[in-house]
Amino acid sequence: MSEQRVRAEKLDATDELAGLRARFVLDDAVYLDGNSLGALPAAVPGRVDDVVRRQWGELRIRSWTESGWWTAPERIGDRIAPLVGAAAGQIVVGDSTSVNVFKALVGAVRLAGEGRDEILVDATTFPTDGYIAESAARMTGRTLRPVAPSQVPGALGDRTAAVLLNHVDYRTGRLHDLPSLTAAVRAAGAVSVWDLCHSAGALPVGLDEHGVDLAVGCTYKYLNGGPGSPAYLYVRRDLQERFDSPLPGWNSHAEPFGMRRDYEPAPGAVRGRVGTPDILSMLALEAALEVWDGVSVDAVRAKSLALTDFFLECVAAYVPAGRVECLTPDAHAERGSQVALRCADAGRVMARLIERGVVGDFRHPDVLRFGFTPLYVGFGGVERAARVLAEVISSD
Amino acid sequence: MSEQRVRAEKLDATDELAGLRARFVLDDAVYLDGNSLGALPAAVPGRVDDVVRRQWGELRIRSWTESGWWTAPERIGDRIAPLVGAAAGQIVVGDSTSVNVFKALVGAVRLAGEGRDEILVDATTFPTDGYIAESAARMTGRTLRPVAPSQVPGALGDRTAAVLLNHVDYRTGRLHDLPSLTAAVRAAGAVSVWDLCHSAGALPVGLDEHGVDLAVGCTYKYLNGGPGSPAYLYVRRDLQERFDSPLPGWNSHAEPFGMRRDYEPAPGAVRGRVGTPDILSMLALEAALEVWDGVSVDAVRAKSLALTDFFLECVAAYVPAGRVECLTPDAHAERGSQVALRCADAGRVMARLIERGVVGDFRHPDVLRFGFTPLYVGFGGVERAARVLAEVISSD
Structure with missing residues (x-):
């Protein structure tokens, strides 16, 4: 098991917001497009x-x-x-x-x-x-x-x-x-x-x-x-x-x-x-x-930064050097809850990612966008997203 | 049975649009407020x-x-x-x-x-x-x-x-x-x-x-x-x-x-x-x-005029003279699909009507509004609405 997978397990085990994922309807995909359309909260259909x-x-x-x-x-x-x-x-x-x-x-x-x-x-x-x-x-x-x-x-x-x-x-x-x-x-x-x-x-x-x-x-x-x-x-x-x-x-x-x-x-x-x-x-x-209910925005922010930090760490570890360029600032004070990677042939790369269950989105002309919703994204998913991204890019 | 109730039965029996009522979720009330909020079409909840x-x-x-x-x-x-x-x-x-x-x-x-x-x-x-x-x-x-x-x-x-x-x-x-x-x-x-x-x-x-x-x-x-x-x-x-x-x-x-x-x-x-x-x-x-689907707007218009004609006829027959004044033009060319009646204490009259299952609405300061949606309103309901209106007004 890679160093990052071990880290992901540890991070998930100590994630105080991990239980919030159960408040959403989700499947096995790693859904990193909540910055475009948030996932369905479980309470919504009945209401x-x-x-x-x-x-x-x-x-x-x-x-x-x-x-x-x-x-x-x-x-x-x-x-x-x-x-x-x-x-x-x-x-x-x-x-x-x-x-x-x-x-x-x-x-x-x-x-x-x-x-x-x-x-x-x-x-x-x-x-x-x-x-x-x-x-x-x-x-x-x-x-x-x-x-x-x-x-x-x-x-x-x-x-x-x-x-x-x-x-x-x-x-x-x-x-x-x-x-x-x-x-x-x-x-x-x-x-x-x-x-x-x-x-x-x-x-x-x-x-x-x-x-x-x-x-x-x-x-x-x-x-x-x-x-x-x-x-x-x-x-x-x-x-x-x-x-x-x-x-x-x-x-x-x-x-x-x-x-x-x-x-x-x-x-x-x-x-x-x-x-x-x-x-x-x-x-x-x-x-x-x-x-x-009962969720602190400060806790959400802390997890958001941990998620994007970890994603950037995994991308650095897995993706061959020079294949993606990060457009998102490294400084926490300048980073929202998404990571944008400039990448050759980004539209096709995102389509392949989605086929493999890693859902982000593509913004014209060359940007892969990954949004990290702390309420339902876990570190295991983040590691998987970076790993699949590396595989898709490396398979070219 | 009043002359109007007999007429209502005949009109309903020959109403070619009567079957459309089944396309809606309705109950025993006479819903004459579809000019404010239309009733729920049966296809909507599942969709x-x-x-x-x-x-x-x-x-x-x-x-x-x-x-x-x-x-x-x-x-x-x-x-x-x-x-x-x-x-x-x-x-x-x-x-x-x-x-x-x-x-x-x-x-x-x-x-x-x-x-x-x-x-x-x-x-x-x-x-x-x-x-x-x-x-x-x-x-x-x-x-x-x-x-x-x-x-x-x-x-x-x-x-x-x-x-x-x-x-x-x-x-x-x-x-x-x-x-x-x-x-x-x-x-x-x-x-x-x-x-x-x-x-x-x-x-x-x-x-x-x-x-x-x-x-x-x-x-x-x-x-x-x-x-x-x-x-x-x-x-x-x-x-x-x-x-x-x-x-x-x-x-x-x-x-x-x-x-x-x-x-x-x-x-x-x-x-x-x-x-x-x-x-x-x-x-x-x-x-x-x-x-x-399959409904002609001309047929809807014909039924709409028949409904409002019949309502005015029933109101004239049932409501004591001088208790309501019709604000809606009599001429078909000048009439939409609602009837507005000016009435003393209209707010209270409408509340009593609603209690008795005849739902129209009240418009400040003295207007009772009754909307006639030809897709789901029948002549029997129209007769009942006028009858209950007469009872409410006469009971004062």
């Missing part, structure tokens, strides 16, 4: 069946009140809040990440006020944030300027209205310095908007602690909410009263069933709602979030 | 369970291609298309109605061009359309002018950029004249946007035939898609190339997985997509739409 058959099928319209449908967006927001370091009453769930980026960024520009005419956006962002930022800039009469996150402090100034940044880079897995960047944005008098898609559920975010202004994130990666489950919007409490949504749908009205012609925004996080929430996806997410 | 357990739980990320998740928005749009008189390739499903109103109205203003600075909006609209229209006007630098639908022809002019109208009024059930209003909007050189929430699935819409420019609608009323199921956007084919969405998320990109920094809109209806589709709600809707 969804109840929502469909009893809440919709039997109670029908009564469920809007009796089954708590109407208040689900803010209730589930409060369930996500501790996972991203937010006190209750600041997060609302609903709509896609893209739609929430639009709400947050237009809201941020309006909070910044008339005198500031420039929006900074992470130049390495997942594309949708850039496309939506361009629309937000166009529709608010601002200029959009793409800037690498590390260059943001130097780019800030009196003109800066808002800054849209990713906490973890979707491609490389690089973790950006949210506390210091947020402080810099604030010091410049601008408004920060963070995209937490690739960090929430994998590492501490500390929204309240670090004074983040607005944030958005999806729920189908490390939060395991299911395919296309609704995203969320965080608006810091002291900004809520001035938050001016570009999508003021009736669900955000102070009196939604008053059917009033004049718009009066609701107080609190509810102001970030738009239209009728998609209850099936929303309540599947609520059931999925139960896997977090 | 959703498969989506959750097998597609998500077993195939996981592979389902984006293997289970057809990625193409669901346009595929399900094509399933809705014949129900609203649209050829394939013009409807895409996703997001809430409010979000789609924003896309459609901003898109309409941009199609109309720079010289036109006014948006007309139905002054009697369901509030969210008005709120969103106000935001669309603000963000495009146009003026918003509320106008009663019947006054629209006189209000149109060279300044008119876009007109947002409801096909059926949510409160009164009045059916507006889509063909002539659309023609008037077009003749003025403006762009029409129709909200079909209260008509799609209950009566013929004829989007293509009448030259509608853009349309939106929800899917949880007469289309029975489930609570908060995704809405849809129609962009007429010859306008698609110029349709310029204010929410250009990555799902609307010509090459969504190219991860390109520059935005290039996809051709066709796909251009109306935004972010990752909410698959659970979306595929529940797809299963729900199977109830339409």
Whole structure:
């Protein structure tokens, strides 16, 4: 048995989170694509069946009140809040990440006020944030300027209205310095908007602690909410009263069933709602979030780093030198919960890996992405993934 | 047995759509709230369970291609298309109605061009359309002018950029004249946007035939898609190339997985997509739409009018004169598929009706709404609803 396999067994034996895997429906594959679509939590199928058959099928319209449908967006927001370091009453769930980026960024520009005419956006962002930022800039009469996150402090100034940044880079897995960047944005008098898609559920975010202004994130990666489950919007409490949504749908009205012609925004996080929430996806997410009961995000982070450290160690030990290049930073302070490896013929390599039960994903043009969800990935799986990767690459 | 009960039995005996009721999960209640939340189609629970357990739980990320998740928005749009008189390739499903109103109205203003600075909006609209229209006007630098639908022809002019109208009024059930209003909007050189929430699935819409420019609608009323199921956007084919969405998320990109920094809109209806589709709600809707297999919308309309005629007849026969006032037009050409009755103490009356198994809804301040879904409402139920209403009102 290789040195790494022995190490894997020891690491698994002392993994305090190992028991959480039983909260998911999994098979023999090593599923390292939870940074794209989280695995199915075991509680979800039964809950969804109840929502469909009893809440919709039997109670029908009564469920809007009796089954708590109407208040689900803010209730589930409060369930996500501790996972991203937010006190209750600041997060609302609903709509896609893209739609929430639009709400947050237009809201941020309006909070910044008339005198500031420039929006900074992470130049390495997942594309949708850039496309939506361009629309937000166009529709608010601002200029959009793409800037690498590390260059943001130097780019800030009196003109800066808002800054849209990713906490973890979707491609490389690089973790950006949210506390210091947020402080810099604030010091410049601008408004920060963070995209937490690739960090929430994998590492501490500390929204309240670090004074983040607005944030958005999806729920189908490390939060395991299911395919296309609704995203969320965080608006810091002291900004809520001035938050001016570009999508003021009736669900955000102070009196939604008053059917009033004049718009009066609701107080609190509810102001970030738009239209009728998609209850099936929303309540599947609520059931999925139960896997977090009793789980500490700090413990998750510690295991995440141990997993990615161990994967990099196994890759170094198994994969012939020069065949892969790691794009993910080595420093823990700069690493999210994924490892991205640049590799020749990466698309074909990933297809072969998947055939052999190691599921990551491929990002154009040459990147293998492996996501490590500490709730259900073990060290034995990590060792196997690296070993199979080495075999696939070596067999060429 | 009353004359009306005898008539109900005869009408049910000759109802060619009566057998469709078996395609739904129903109980002994008379469910007249399908204009708010459609009943559960029998095919849905099993389909959703498969989506959750097998597609998500077993195939996981592979389902984006293997289970057809990625193409669901346009595929399900094509399933809705014949129900609203649209050829394939013009409807895409996703997001809430409010979000789609924003896309459609901003898109309409941009199609109309720079010289036109006014948006007309139905002054009697369901509030969210008005709120969103106000935001669309603000963000495009146009003026918003509320106008009663019947006054629209006189209000149109060279300044008119876009007109947002409801096909059926949510409160009164009045059916507006889509063909002539659309023609008037077009003749003025403006762009029409129709909200079909209260008509799609209950009566013929004829989007293509009448030259509608853009349309939106929800899917949880007469289309029975489930609570908060995704809405849809129609962009007429010859306008698609110029349709310029204010929410250009990555799902609307010509090459969504190219991860390109520059935005290039996809051709066709796909251009109306935004972010990752909410698959659970979306595929529940797809299963729900199977109830339409072999069903003619014209037959549905004929039964809908017979149902509302018969309800009005029973109300006239049973309810003491002067106790309710019908807000729904008597003329078939002006009637949707609901009946709205103004009534003293309407909130309490509706609560008593619901206790007795007649489920409609109450709209502030004094309206009882009864929706008639021809797929599952029968004449016996209609007679019972009117009879119980009379008993509740007379018992005061």
